[in-house]
Amino acid sequence: MNDHSKRALSRRQALALFAGAGASLAMPAAMAQGPSTNPAAYSAYPERAVRIVVPFAPGAGTDAMARLVAQKLGEVMNATFVVDNRAGASGAIGTQYVAQAPADGYTLLLAASPFTTVAASVPGAHYDPLRQFTPVGMIATGPLVWAANTSLPVNSMKELITLARQKPGVLNYGSAGAGGVNHLVLELLKARTGTFITHIPYRGVAPATMDMIGGQIQLVTGTIPALLPFIRSGSIKPLAVTSAKRSSALPDVPSMLEAGLAGIDVVNYFALMAPAGTPAAIVNRLNAAINKVVALPEVLARFKADAVEAAPGSPALLGHFIEADYRAWRNVVKTQNLKIE
Numbered sequence: 001m002n003d004h005s006k007r008a009l010s011r012r013q014a015l016a017l018f019a020g021a022g023a024s025l026a027m028p029a030a031m032a033q034g035p036s037t038n039p040a041a042y043s044a045y046p047e048r049a050v051r052i053v054v055p056f057a058p059g060a061g062t063d064a065m066a067r068l069v070a071q072k073l074g075e076v077m078n079a080t081f082v083v084d085n086r087a088g089a090s091g092a093i094g095t096q097y098v099a100q101a102p103a104d105g106y107t108l109l110l111a112a113s114p115f116t117t118v119a120a121s122v123p124g125a126h127y128d129p130l131r132q133f134t135p136v137g138m139i140a141t142g143p144l145v146w147a148a149n150t151s152l153p154v155n156s157m158k159e160l161i162t163l164a165r166q167k168p169g170v171l172n173y174g175s176a177g178a179g180g181v182n183h184l185v186l187e188l189l190k191a192r193t194g195t196f197i198t199h200i201p202y203r204g205v206a207p208a209t210m211d212m213i214g215g216q217i218q219l220v221t222g223t224i225p226a227l228l229p230f231i232r233s234g235s236i237k238p239l240a241v242t243s244a245k246r247s248s249a250l251p252d253v254p255s256m257l258e259a260g261l262a263g264i265d266v267v268n269y270f271a272l273m274a275p276a277g278t279p280a281a282i283v284n285r286l287n288a289a290i291n292k293v294v295a296l297p298e299v300l301a302r303f304k305a306d307a308v309e310a311a312p313g314s315p316a317l318l319g320h321f322i323e324a325d326y327r328a329w330r331n332v333v334k335t336q337n338l339k340i341e
Contacts, residue, residue, distance in 0.1 A: 042281040045105055049080040052272070054110050055094025058088040061223060061306075065270045066110040068302060069139060077078040077285075084112075090118045090179055093124045098330055099132040103275040105282035108136065111273045113181035116322060120329035121179040122340050129273075129326050132181060135165045135318035136272040136283055137290035142308030143243035143267055144185060144221040145250060147209075147236045152218045157240045157259040160219075164195035171197045172217040174208030179340045182221050185266045187336045192264050210238060223268060224307035242266040249307035269311070269325075271318055287315050 024259055050073075054066045063085060070081035076137060086094035093116040101107035109115075111133075118182060119129045146157065153172075154160045175182035178201045186199055197219065202208040205222040212220050213235050220227075220236075224247060230236045231250070238253045244265040246255050255266045293299055294310040303310055332338075 023214075042105075042279060042285065045282055045285060046079045048076065048106065049082050050106050050108060051082055051084045052108050052110050053084045053086055053094050053098050054090075055086055055091035055097075055114075056148060058085050060223070061284060062110055062112045062270065062311075064306075065112075065139065068299065069086065069110070069270075069272070069290070072296060072299060073286075073289055076289045076292050077121045090114055090122065090177055091123070092122070092127065095125075096127050098273070098275060099127045101275050103134070103277035103279075105274065105278055105286070107275065108286075109133070109273040111269075111271045111322075113268045114179075115271075115273070116326040117181045117184050117329050118179045118325045120326055121184060121333045121338055124341065130323055132276050133322075134276050134278045134283055135315045135322060136274050137287040137315060138311040138313050138318045138321065139270040139272065139294060140268045140306075140308040141311045142223065142306070143241040143247055143255075144182065145224050145227055145231075145241050145247075145253065146219070146221050146239040147211050147212070147227050147231065148235070148239055149215055149218045150237055151215065152237075154239070155237070156254070157256070157261055159224055160239060161189075161193050161195055164193075164197050168196040169198055170240055171219060172200050173197050173219040174200050174202050174217045175220070176209060176222075177201050177203065181266065181268060184332055185221055187338065188264050188266065188332050189261075191332055191335045192261070209236070225305075228307070247307055248304070268308075269321075270308070271322075273286075273322075283315050309311040 052066050052070050054063050056062050066083045070083050073080045085098050095115060096110060098107055098109040116129055118125050119127060148154060154163055154172055173186050175186065182205060183199060184198060188196060200217055205220060205226050208220045209222065209227065209230060211217050221242065227236065228249065231238050238250060240254050240256055240259045241247045241250060242265055244257045291312040294312050300310060
């Protein structure tokens, strides 16, 4: 097993543990919370509005998740949680803002996959996901789906890899932008299969999908909700979901494991992070509230509609996942010699 395989395995193990209740792991040293403080000192927290910063524009999937979480956290904690959109630089602007905010529990980050992929691949991101943040809690996870133009003569990932090897550089793949999870999932596939598929960055999955339907490119990955209408209409064809198991939203589409690509499964995630040094008492109160929120029937119904699964767990468990995910993507960037500005 090579170094990348070991890191990918660690990421999968951390993710798998979210399915178990009450998992407890030691916090990685680089992501440790601030000094433990007497919980009684924070018994009234939050005493004013808490901002959840979304590092993307309103209307995006991360924004919708943040608004759902803000509403339900407010109900559970009898407090006010507001969403603050600070978009730009593939999420780096809003993320930097939270990294520099006071570590008092009143400014949080709704982190998604770009939190680790951008930090791992873009030198200009200017934030460290391991040292500048305290994990609060995972919210939900869900796979991407590999999809192809209907005229492409492949119906599985195995056939796609065979074709890519026969025609190196001929196939074009559109992503939501360089350094994002949609980009790096391609680089991961290329690194593990020895294929060369040309990457074409777009400003979002939607325009890439339209070009794929039109035949300008042949491949994309996207979240299931983003691509499901086109899959159902027959405008595009799904090849596999990027997780190790099938999605209930696409029960007939094989997982990467079933496609013979064990060890390169990827999930999109949503989590709450706080500035490094946030008191443990505050983090633990927020974590307990998040775990209550993701168990609410109305939230679970919303998750099902969005093709994601609740992922309750401890701050320590989230810390292990973030560290494993970041280091795995760093290894892909190094292996593929990616230069992203």
